[in-house]
Amino acid sequence: MTVISALQNVHVKGSFGNFENKSENELLKIKELKNLLIVQVVQYRNSSIKIDDINFNKLKFVNQSQTVVSNENVRVLWNSPNNWLLISNKKELLKEIYSTFNENDFAITDLSHSKATIELEGPYVKEVLKKGCPFNFNILTKNMSINSAYNGISFIVDMVENEPEKVRIFSLRSFGESLYHSITDASLEFGYKCN
Amino acid sequence: MLYIFCPHCGSRSQNEFAYGGDATVKRPELNKEISDQEWNNFVYLRKSPRGKHLELWHHISGCRQWIKVERDTSTHEIFKTYKADELTK
Numbered sequence: 489m490t491v492i493s494a495l496q497n498v499h500v501k502g503s504f505g506n507f508e509n510k511s512e513n514e515l516l517k518i519k520e521l522k523n524l525l526i527v528q529v530v531q532y533r534n535s536s537i538k539i540d541d542i543n544f545n546k547l548k549f550v551n552q553s554q555t556v557v558s559n560e561n562v563r564v565l566w567n568s569p570n571n572w573l574l575i576s577n578k579k580e581l582l583k584e585i586y587s588t589f590n591e592n593d594f595a596i597t598d599l600s601h602s603k604a605t606i607e608l609e610g611p612y613v614k615e616v617l618k619k620g621c622p623f624n625f626n627i628l629t630k631n632m633s634i635n636s637a638y639n640g641i642s643f644i645v646d647m648v649e650n651e652p653e654k655v656r657i658f659s660l661r662s663f664g665e666s667l668y669h670s671i672t673d674a675s676l677e678f679g680y681k682c683n
Numbered sequence: 684m685l686y687i688f689c690p691h692c693g694s695r696s697q698n699e700f701a702y703g704g705d706a707t708v709k710r711p712e713l714n715k716e717i718s719d720q721e722w723n724n725f726v727y728l729r730k731s732p733r734g735k736h737l738e739l740w741h742h743i744s745g746c747r748q749w750i751k752v753e754r755d756t757s758t759h760e761i762f763k764t765y766k767a768d769e770l771t772k
């Protein structure tokens with residue numbers, strides 16, 4: 489099933505801002521990620537299952553803040569205590585999620601249609617994030633994620649790569665366009681290219 | 684700007700949090716007979732101390748957990764933070 493784009497009214501392809509006389513590598517790249525499987529997994533308070541015993545797609549869940557465990561299929565973001573966000577390009581993983589996590593111990597919610605996802609890549613990613621969010625992004629490295637607010641909009645940052653810096657940011661779908669405007673406004677001074 | 688140490692996430696800016704009121708107020712026990720005056724006191728009556736105050740804060744743009752914060756209401760110094768279910772006294 490194809491997810492309808494959350495940003496189709498605002499995301500325009502092209503180069504913008506201070507992009508002239510700059511090579512491709514010097515520009516920030518902004519794109520919308522579509523068709524991601526986004527599933528929230530929450531362990532119930534009265535569940536007696538040890539999360540270390542769970543093995544999902546050869547991944548062990550970690551109940552530690554800012555931690556992401558990942559393989560080529562899925563990224564598991566720590567959201568809050570006993571609460572994780574699973575991100576994948578493979579829709580068929582939903583079945584495996586339901587079979588791995590017992591419904592008596594876990595609440596599973598498919599949020600694929602409820603989120604707007606923007607991917608930023610390039611040399612100024614952290615500078616753009618710093619403009620709207622008070623978190624110290626200098627400590628953010630590969631396979632870390634945080635929940636915070638960007639210009640008042642709650643969002644999740646998932647650091648996918650260090651070199652070049654690449655992050656995915658997730659917000660509620662209804663705030664997606666506002667967040668997109670905030671991000672692109674902050675990117676103007678560096679020059680950015682939308683794919 | 685205040686920085687509040689979330690016991691779950693670490694030090695975060697105040698604008699990720701929402702203030703949740705006095706953390707020392709206790710709800711009357713269930714099924715206990717109480718007077719209108721006691722109920723009124725529980726719902727409306729709050730102290731407004733100058734100095735150390737135990738408060739509830741909600742990390743609404745972070746881990747979405749409620750926490751307790753011991754803060755000085757005159758200097759805004761934060762002494763300690765606790766998980767919501769931690770005993771503080």
